[in-house]
Amino acid sequence: MPAAAHGASPSTVPRVAYFPDAFHEINGVAHTSRHFEAYARRRSLPFLCVRAGPADRAGKDGPVRTLELPRSAFSFPVEKDLRFDLAYWRHLPRILADTRHFRPDLIHITGPTELGFLGAWIAHHLRVPLVASWHTNVHEYAATRSGWFTRLFGERGPYVGQQIESSALRATALYYKQARMLFAPNAELCALLAHATGRPCHLMKRGVDTEAFSPAYRDRKADDADFVLGFVGRLSVEKNVALLVTIERQLRQRGAGDFRFLIVGHGGEETWLRERLRRAEFTGVLRGADLARAYANMDVFVFPSHTDTFGNVVLEALASGVPAIVTPDGGPPRIVRDGDTGFIRADQDFAPTIAALADDGPAHAAMRQHARQYALSASWDAVFDGVYAQYAALLGELRLAEQH
Numbered sequence: 001m002p003a004a005a006h007g008a009s010p011s012t013v014p015r016v017a018y019f020p021d022a023f024h025e026i027n028g029v030a031h032t033s034r035h036f037e038a039y040a041r042r043r044s045l046p047f048l049c050v051r052a053g054p055a056d057r058a059g060k061d062g063p064v065r066t067l068e069l070p071r072s073a074f075s076f077p078v079e080k081d082l083r084f085d086l087a088y089w090r091h092l093p094r095i096l097a098d099t100r101h102f103r104p105d106l107i108h109i110t111g112p113t114e115l116g117f118l119g120a121w122i123a124h125h126l127r128v129p130l131v132a133s134w135h136t137n138v139h140e141y142a143a144t145r146s147g148w149f150t151r152l153f154g155e156r157g158p159y160v161g162q163q164i165e166s167s168a169l170r171a172t173a174l175y176y177k178q179a180r181m182l183f184a185p186n187a188e189l190c191a192l193l194a195h196a197t198g199r200p201c202h203l204m205k206r207g208v209d210t211e212a213f214s215p216a217y218r219d220r221k222a223d224d225a226d227f228v229l230g231f232v233g234r235l236s237v238e239k240n241v242a243l244l245v246t247i248e249r250q251l252r253q254r255g256a257g258d259f260r261f262l263i264v265g266h267g268g269e270e271t272w273l274r275e276r277l278r279r280a281e282f283t284g285v286l287r288g289a290d291l292a293r294a295y296a297n298m299d300v301f302v303f304p305s306h307t308d309t310f311g312n313v314v315l316e317a318l319a320s321g322v323p324a325i326v327t328p329d330g331g332p333p334r335i336v337r338d339g340d341t342g343f344i345r346a347d348q349d350f351a352p353t354i355a356a357l358a359d360d361g362p363a364h365a366a367m368r369q370h371a372r373q374y375a376l377s378a379s380w381d382a383v384f385d386g387v388y389a390q391y392a393a394l395l396g397e398l399r400l401a402e403q404h
Helices: 026-042 089-100 114-126 137-142 147-176 185-199 242-253 270-276 290-295 312-319 346-357 360-374 381-403
Strands: 017-018 047-052 057-061 064-069 078-080 080-082 106-109 130-133 181-184 201-202 226-230 259-264 280-284 298-302 323-326 341-344
Touching: 017 026, 017 114, 026 047, 026 064, 026 312, 026 381, 047 089, 047 114, 064 089, 089 114, 106 114, 106 381, 114 130, 130 201, 147 185, 181 185, 181 381, 185 201, 201 381, 226 242, 226 290, 226 346, 242 259, 242 270, 242 346, 259 290, 270 280, 290 312, 298 312, 298 346, 312 323, 312 360, 323 346, 346 360
Parallel strands: 017 047, 017 106, 047 064, 106 130, 130 181, 181 201, 226 259, 226 298, 259 280, 298 323, 323 341
Antiparallel strands: 057 064, 078 080
16 A cells, blocks of 8 residues: 555655646646745655746755656647646656655645646556645636637526536546545535545645735825725636726716726736726736735725635735625635625625725724734644645555555
């Protein structure tokens, strides 16, 4: 069996080979993956990260090893900054050799991409336990992006959309069913995955760096009286960014004029938004201190997505002292405390909620403080401590099964 074959014992820290489908990109999987590797470095844990990147390189920093291999010219875009490479399997001999040399106790994969399929195959080949984490609601994305198709069916369009979503979920569940144990960022998804796959599922929430994101970065001019509505993320259909245009129109209908949008990110809907939003600054993708300043200069974070499994950007906004308004769906409502660190609202209630908050200075100031305090209670170390505890529990169960 895997644990015995690779020499692990109950007292040793698991040797983890991690195959994320994104690392350098701007999305939740990549964000989590970078922090996961950083956690392993801080703790000096035996950790191998196999990922796609711009160059062919391998590295070793103490017990942490990396193997980064480029995608080919045959890759095609899945998102603006994420590609899928059908020819990535050409790297299999090298990845297999490096993984075998590392001698993992388990292999951890993320989404159904070339890295995930390779990691699953190698786990099977080396007879190493496989675990998987769910980061993206692929089934909901499939339904949302099929809107052009479902509209062809007229009144039956919503039914067709539901069938597309159900089929995508079944297909994705087959991928995750390969793993012995699953992780997801919220309890609702864990329950969905456990039911769909028959595998145990545990929480793998996300943390925030409260030094990198802080109200201290706020540098708005003293005479800037606008109420700034912020958005950070991919400008795409599944993020429901069309609601930003509706919010602006409804606020103007209420007579509000002293507000503007600050929109950070890029995506397929950017041109559409630029044509329709009358008062908005589009910064493109920001990183580091520039991103921290953008967050801190917002007055409220507006996140209309119904499909996010967690919502890293919401937690980053709270850490910056910015209350957030989110929908009741997905992971964000598990982050926001309604009426305390922000609001959980249906689409049609975003604009009136923003207007009321802008008119109540004391309530807004208190909410900014509560948002920051909440973020201070979250940390990446706590998230990954919990993941490693589940790794150890799984390996312990396998050893016990071997003995019987």
